[in-house]
Structure formats: C-alpha cells, structure tokens
Amino acid sequence: MILTSVPWHVAIKMLLEGAKMTMILSVLSILLGLAIGLPVALMETYGNKALRYVAMVYENVIRGIPLLAIYFIIFFSIPLLVGIGLPAFWAAVVGLGIRSSAYQSQIFRGGIQAVDEGQLEAAFSLGMSNLQVIRHVVLPQALRFSLPAWMNEYIIVLKDTSIALAIGIVELTRQATYLVSITGEPFKYYAAAAVIYLVIVLSLSYLASYVGKKYGIRGVGGANVRA
Amino acid sequence: MRWKLSVGVLAFILVASVIASGCITGSSSSTKVLVVGTSADFAPFEYKNPKTGNITGFDISLIKLIAKKIGYKKVKIVDMSFDSLIPALQSGKVQVVIAGMTITAKREKVVDFSIPYWTADQDVLVRKNSNIKINSIKDLYGKKIGVETGTTGAIYVKKHVGKNATIKEYSTYVAAIEALKNGQVDVVVLDSPVAKMFASKYPSLEVVYTIHTNEHYGIAVRKGDTKLLNQINSALKSIMNSPEWNNLVKEYFGS
Numbered sequence: 240m241i242l243t244s245v246p247w248h249v250a251i252k253m254l255l256e257g258a259k260m261t262m263i264l265s266v267l268s269i270l271l272g273l274a275i276g277l278p279v280a281l282m283e284t285y286g287n288k289a290l291r292y293v294a295m296v297y298e299n300v301i302r303g304i305p306l307l308a309i310y311f312i313i314f315f316s317i318p319l320l321v322g323i324g325l326p327a328f329w330a331a332v333v334g335l336g337i338r339s340s341a342y343q344s345q346i347f348r349g350g351i352q353a354v355d356e357g358q359l360e361a362a363f364s365l366g367m368s369n370l371q372v373i374r375h376v377v378l379p380q381a382l383r384f385s386l387p388a389w390m391n392e393y394i395i396v397l398k399d400t401s402i403a404l405a406i407g408i409v410e411l412t413r414q415a416t417y418l419v420s421i422t423g424e425p426f427k428y429y430a431a432a433a434v435i436y437l438v439i440v441l442s443l444s445y446l447a448s449y450v451g452k453k454y455g456i457r458g459v460g461g462a463n464v465r466a
Numbered sequence: 467m468r469w470k471l472s473v474g475v476l477a478f479i480l481v482a483s484v485i486a487s488g489c490i491t492g493s494s495s496s497t498k499v500l501v502v503g504t505s506a507d508f509a510p511f512e513y514k515n516p517k518t519g520n521i522t523g524f525d526i527s528l529i530k531l532i533a534k535k536i537g538y539k540k541v542k543i544v545d546m547s548f549d550s551l552i553p554a555l556q557s558g559k560v561q562v563v564i565a566g567m568t569i570t571a572k573r574e575k576v577v578d579f580s581i582p583y584w585t586a587d588q589d590v591l592v593r594k595n596s597n598i599k600i601n602s603i604k605d606l607y608g609k610k611i612g613v614e615t616g617t618t619g620a621i622y623v624k625k626h627v628g629k630n631a632t633i634k635e636y637s638t639y640v641a642a643i644e645a646l647k648n649g650q651v652d653v654v655v656l657d658s659p660v661a662k663m664f665a666s667k668y669p670s671l672e673v674v675y676t677i678h679t680n681e682h683y684g685i686a687v688r689k690g691d692t693k694l695l696n697q698i699n700s701a702l703k704s705i706m707n708s709p710e711w712n713n714l715v716k717e718y719f720g721s
Contacts, residue, residue, distance in 0.1 A: 242509070242667040245516045253516060311550075315557040327559075407546035407554075416638075417514035420507040423667055425640045 242423040250418055250428065257414030258435050264331055264410060265397040269343075271336025272396070276343030281373065283344065284351045294344070301341035306402050309334045314406040331403040339396050346392060350385035351377055383455065390447040394440050411435060500538040502529050503560035505548040507638070510659065510718040511566040521545055524718040525564040528583065529685070531710060535701040548616075552577055555688050562687055562698070566657070568618050569684040578689055580698050582682030583706065588619045589661030590675040591646060591654045598652060600675035606631055612642040612651035618681050619655040646671065659719050 245253075283294035301309075313334050318324030325333060354377050362372045401412035415432035419425045504525060506512045512523040521543045533541045544560055551563045555577055568586050569579045590606070592598045600606065606623070607630040613620035615635045623633055636642040639656050643664050646654045654661070658676060665673050685702070687695050705711055 242663055249516045253514075253519075311553060315553045315559070318559075319557050404547045405550045407544050407550070407559075409545060413545070416507045418516070419638070419640050420509050421513050421516065423640055423643065423664060425638070425644060 243421060244424075245418060245422055250431070253414045253418060254411065254428075254431055254435060257409065257411035257432075258439070260408065260410040261397065261400045261436075262439065264328075264335065264400045264403065264408065265393070267332045268335035268339055268400075269393050269396050271332060272339030272343045272392075275337065275340035277347050279340065279344035280347035280351060283348055285369070285373070298341045298344055301337060304338075306334065306338050306399055307405055309338055310403065310406050327403075327407045330406055331400075331408045334406075335396060335399060335403070338399075339392060342392055342395075343389065346385050346388040347381060349388070350381035350383075353384045354380045380456075383451070386447060386451050390444060393443065397439065398436065498538050499540045499542050500529075500533040500562060501542045501544060501560045502526075502533075503544050503546060503551045503554050503563045504565045505551060506543075506545045508566050508660075510663065512564075524714060525566060527714055527717070528705070529562065529564045531705055531714075532685075532698055532701040535704070536697040552686070555686060558688070561691075561694065562685060564685045566683055567686060568681050570681075573686070576689060577686040578691065578695050579684035579686055580695060580702055582684055583702055584683040586618045586679055586681045586683055587658040588622060588655050588677040588679055589658045589673045590677065591643075591656065591661045591665060591671055592652065592674050593646065593649070594670055594672050596652065598674065600653070603627065603677065605675075606653065606655075609652040610634060610650070612636060612645045612654040614639040614642055614656060617656065618679060619657065622677065622679050622681075623655050643668075643671075662719075 279294045279297060282290045283298070286294065304312075310330065314324065314327065314330040324330065358376055359372055362376045367375070400408070400410050403410065404413050411432050415428045418428040422428070504512045504521065506514055506521045506523070508523075510523055511525045512521060514520070515522045526543060530541050544554070546554060548565060551560075551565055551567070552573065554560045555563050563577070566584075566586075567573070569582060573579070590600050592600075598609070603626050606627050610632045611623055611627065612634050613623055613636070615637055617639070620633075620635060623631075627633070634642075634645065634651055636645060639654075639660060642651070642654045642656065645651045647668065647670065655677070661673050665671050685698055687698065
C-alpha cells in the first residue's frame with residue numbers, strides 16, 4: 240500500500256463524525272460534573288464539619304489524579320476487581336465527568352461565597368428555611384457569577400475528550416490521526432481538526448455570553464458576563 | 467425546575483450506564499466473536515479505510531483469516547492508543563492484540579506472544595539531495611537521527627549508536643518524516659515497510675540502508691490463555707505456508 244490522498248468530502252465527513260462524538264462526550268461529561276460538583280460546592284460551603292471534610296477530600300483526591308489514570312482505574316482496574324464494568328463510552332463520560340466535578344465544585348464554591356452574607360441574614364429574618372435560602376437567594380446569583388468560569392471548564396472538558404482514546408473512544412483528534420496515518424500529511428488534517436475545535440468553542444462562548452446577558456441582573460456580576 | 471432537570475439527567479446517565487454495562491458483559495462470552503485490540507495509526511499494518519470507514523490493514527486481514535480458521539464467526543476490532551493495548555488485554559476488554567507489536571522480553575512478562583509473523587527490519591531514510599551514504603551502522607555516527615518514540619527503531623538506534631549521534635525523538639513517525647523533509651534531521655530510522663511507503667510517496671526521499679534488527683512482530687494474548695494461543699499458532703503456521711500469505715503481502719505491500 241502506498242500513502243494515498245483522501246478526497247476532501249470524505250475527510251470532512253470523517254472529521255465531523257469525530258466532532259459529533261467529541262460534542263456528545265463533552266456535553267454529557269460536563270452535565271455529570273455539574274450534577275456532582277454543585278452539591279459538593281454546597282456541602283463545602285454550608286455543610287457541617289464532616290460534610291465539609293468529605294467534600295474537601297473528594298476535591299483534592301480527584302484533582303490530584305491525572306485524567307488518564309482515572310480512565311485506567313474506571314475502565315481497566317475496576318472490572319478486574321469487581322468483575323463488572325462500564326462500556327467504553329460510559330466509562331469515558333464518568334471519568335471525564337468525575338474529573339470535571341472536582342473543578343466545577345471549586346467554581347461554584349467561588350460563586351456561592353460571592354453572594355453577600357447580608358442577603359442570607361435578610362432571607363433568614365424573613366423566615367426562609369436553609370433550602371429556601373439556597374434555592375431562591377444563593378443559587379440564582381451564584382450560578383450567574385460562575386458562568387464565565389464554568390464556560391472555561393467546558394472548553395477544557397471539550398479538549399480533554401481526546402484523552403479517551405486510551406479506552407478506545409474515537410473522537411475528533413483520533414479521526415484526524417487516521418487521516419494523517421493514511422495520507423502522511425499531518426499539518427493539513429491537524430489544522431482542520433483545530434479549526435473544528437475552534438468553531439465549537441467560539442459558538443459556545445457566544446451562546447454563553449448571550450445566556451449571561453439574557454438572564455443577567457442589572458448591577459449583579461452576571462449581567463455583563465463574558466466567556 | 468432547571469435544578470430538577472440536571473438531577474434527572476444524572477439519574478438517566480446512571481441508569482442507562484448500568485443497563486448498558488449489563489448487556490455488554492452478558493453477551494461477550496456466549497457468542498463466537500473474537501474481540502481484537504489494535505491501534506489504527508500504523509499503515510499499512512492497521513489503518514482506517516476512508517472509503518468504507520472500517521479499520522483494515524495487513525494485521526487486520528491476517529487476524530480475520532486466523533479467526534475464521536479457528537472457528538470464530540465474527541471479529542470485532544477495537545481501536546485504542548498503543549499504550550492501552552496491554553492493559554486492555556489484561557483486563558479482558560480484548561482477547562487478542564495485533565498491532566505491529568514487537569516481541570520483547572519486557573512485554574513477554576505480562577502477555578503471551580504467538581510465533582513471529584513479521585520481521586521488523588529498520589530502514590534508513592534520507593533526502594536524495596543530501597548525498598548521505600550509509601553502508602553500516604557506524605555511518606550513522608555524527609548524524610542527526612529522527613525516530614518515533616518507543617519503536618524498535620528508537621530502541622535500536624539508542625542502543626547501537628547512542629551518544630555517537632544526536633537522536634531526536636518524535637511522537638509519531640509522520641512528524642519524524644516532516645523533520646527529515648525540513649532538514650531538521652539528516653536521517654530517519656523506521657520500520658521497513660513504512661519507510662518504503664514514504665519513499666514512494668515523496669520522490670525527494672529514499673531508503674539507503676536496511677538494518678537487520680532480528681526483532682519480530684507477534685500476536686499477543688492474555689498471559690496463560692494457552693488454548694487460544696495454540697489455536698492462533700497453528701492457524702498462523704498454516705497461513706504462512708499457503709498462498710494466502712503471499713496474497714496478503716501483495717495486497718498491503720505490493721511486492
């Protein structure tokens with residue numbers, strides 16, 4: 240076999256197929272990270288001593304393990320120990336989601352702590368319960384404060400999907416590698432992949448800034464969000 | 467409301483993953499499917515055919531022939547990074563690895579290898595206009611040598627040329643070839659068939675010397691999976707002694 244050239248429409252199709260996997264994987268992972276990270280942030284801010292400690296240990300342990308190692312543990316080690324494991328795609332979502340949850344909890348903790356304490360006192364004095372205060376006073380503001388940093392985290396998750404190749408996930412970068420391997424032309428195809436990543440990131444940044452403006456409150460940090 | 471939605475999404479993910487994992491683990495052992503691990507960025511041994519979208523190559527055709535001979539109805543190819551292949555074998559994610567993998571003492575400690583099916587000779591590739599002549603390993607002394615990290619070529623050059631030359635390592639052989647074309651290195655040492663492929667793609671490059679490394683590719687199975695290993699070995703022997711072998715070589719290497 241001689242190195243061949245690939246017609247551009249075939250190459251684009253392969254890259255877009257990879258981009259689809261990249262998008263699906265990154266969106267599911269960031270949502271899983273949100274679902275774990277936000278409660279962890281609340282635990283760390285408002286929990287009792289034990290809950291705070293648990294949240295702190297969770298954050299530090301997860302942030303201390305490289306993503307590749309998390310993948311190896313979830314996909315290769317756990318099945319060896321317990322005899323049952325997740326299929327590659329869900330292992331990739333869980334690994335990336337757990338890793339992101341530790342960073343997202345930091346982001347939300349910052350957002351929660353940025354809510355003025357006087358407002359909490361005022362809310363309590365109106366007779367609101369803890370959960371009501373969190374739901375109606377803290378979160379609406381904290382989430383707005385957190386949006387730019389959260390968008391940043393999404394971009395990191397998006398780019399880190401390529402590490403899932405370690406457990407057999409074929410996404411955008413891998414499709415580019417296929418093309419490079421059969422054509423021997425690295426610049427062309429890695430550049431094309433880079434452009435696709437950029438388009439995804441830019442469109443989502445635009446979306447985030449739109450959401451920030453639409454739901455922003457005048458005079459509150461989230462009103463002029465730029466992500 | 468939005469809050470409840472995200473909890474719902476999480477619950478969905480968890481339930482779906484438990485169901486999905488149950489299905490997959492339940493079915494793999496009962497049907498006759500051979501699950502093969504490879505790393506499809508090593509044309510012509512394993513690569514993705516852009517026309518069909520399938521992973522193909524010399525190794526893939528070979529393992530399909532073997533699987534058929536030993537009674538597997540289907541072959542499932544799983545592509546992953548080269549470094550993950552041995553962990554995947556050990557954890558039972560794949561039954562066989564065929565990926566242009568050189569049989570080394572270190573790897574033999576953790577997996578079992580079939581009889582060798584390919585000799586991993588290394589070619590020295592140069593720019594035609596550089597007038598570099600290589601007649602023995604010693605002629606590489608003083609040169610800037612490009613290799614791909616972790617490959618037989620890299621290990622061989624480090625061992626036999628070592629400090630007598632500047633060795634530049636690249637993460638892929640494609641990057642090493644680019645460095646050669648740009649003049650960042652004088653020569654590139656890489657697997658014979660792959661080097662010849664690049665020499666025919668780029669008229670400015672040529673193969674000037676072949677190093678006989680005496681190293682071989684093997685098919686890997688889990689340590690202690692003797693039954694499968696014996697089946698693979700006898701199938702491999704009969705294929706290598708039949709015209710099928712020459713057809714395979716012809717199809718992927720054109721000689």
